[in-house]
Amino acid sequence: MIRHLIAGIKRGLGLHRPGRSLLILPDDIFLVSFPKSGNTWTRFLLANLVRPDTPATFANIHQLIPDPSGTSKREFSRVPRPRIIKSHDPFDPRFPRVIYIVRDPRDVALSQYHYHRMRKKLADESPVSEFVTRFIAGKTCPHGSWGENVLTWVATRRGDPRFLLLRYEDMVADTPRELRKIADFIGMSADSERIQRAVELSSVGHMRKLEQAQGEKSELIKGSRKDLNFVRAGKSGGWRSELPPSEAARIEAAWGPLMRYLGYELVSQAASQETPQFEPLAMLSTTR
């Protein structure tokens, strides 16, 4: 009851986080991905691109690119339009424009495993194989499994001019080129100097420094283990050396056709020979 009252008062004052009740505006742009797919990095890139006068930090990112489950309703009301909003949700028909970032699930699993250790949700000695089992079943976060999250967006919005699909790997390989795509998508004319500056202000090295200086001011980091970092390598393909081949094979067996569609090379024998029983992507039209 007390808890309810506090929640009620918070709600009255606009201090609660809107979550799914956020009022979505027709010019909103959503930055969406499954967790641990480069969302925070892209948030920094976007914030530094759009607001070069206010360099993004771990302390202000919740105001610059708000998160319905991390930013209060009151703070939301102060965000200038068009708003760019962070989300990890699977397909939501209310999102008017969506930048979707996808990352190789073998790297995502590894990154989430490290993240859960850092957040003290997993012990150091916790076996990776157990984590991968839960990862495939979609039990490591409330946003669906990796495959469900990606499929719902790709199956509904592929080919739609209101949808921009980016691969984390391409963003790592050529950040200015991919950030240019984002700028075009949000209808922003940015010269290469501005793009370059946003890239530098969002570099792994710079973000790591920011994490050390102000991590405690960020919901993303506060209360985590001090010996592990939120900003990790900022690389792609780490799974090849760090993820046991048997675990990579299980991930490939779960989502082989979708991974192949996204251009992620399959290495396990079973996955590359498998013919999918059901090809959800084949039934969807490209014209809308």
Add this chain to the structure above:
Amino acid sequence: MPLIGQLAYGVKHVLELDHPKHNLVVYPDDTFIVSFPKSGNTWTRFLIANLLQLEPRITFLDMERLVPSPDGQARRFFKAMPRPRIIKEHASFDPQYKNVIYIVRDPRDVIISGYNFLLKGEIIDESYPYMTFVDEFIRGIRSHVGSWGENVASWLATRANSPRFLLLRYEDMLSETAGELKKVADFLGLQVSDSHLSEAVTRSSADNMRKLEKMHGDNWAQNRHMKRKDIPFVRAAKAGGWRSTLPQPAVAAIESAWGPLMSKLGYELST
């Protein structure tokens, strides 16, 4: 929202009298009856309600209680429901829904039914340009649950192979009602005799539902806020009406938007 409104909402929230809508607390043993609107969802709810209770006879209000909708009952009601619960939905994919019966219907018929629904609610009237309506339907403009294609694809792409997902076609339910209802009963783990099954079918017939709507349909939350009482909620309950009713350009537009998905579901294309 003005302050009074906020306060009233706060009080309702504390007392759990507000409708949960998107914030329904979901349990893993819940089963959701999901479909795009105007695809036979209410009929299916009636059929299921009749599986759960034969006496006293099911009305629209009983159906709303036995298979409730998150925007039709208070949070308190959902909390007090005996588990496992059966809940109605129109939402596109939601990872929280572990057991899903999804009803799909030929979009060329859905659009006709959707048009009537908009007339009934006086959202548009007969003078509204039909092809504008068709274009809005295809783009999902008036829908809170995505376009027909988005809604269907979001579920099929993720769950089509899952043993906890039952895909039903409205058309099969019409032609083989008892057989399809048996699938539903099995999915829900309900033990029902053949005679109970056929009684449930009879009592959920379009004729019977039409009678029930006349009797107390106006007290049913869904109908209460509908302005035009001359248009009934229960319509023909037929498949393929589009062949004679839907203008050719509308048929062509729908088939060009969702052709592959329609073919996959066994809806033969005409263009």
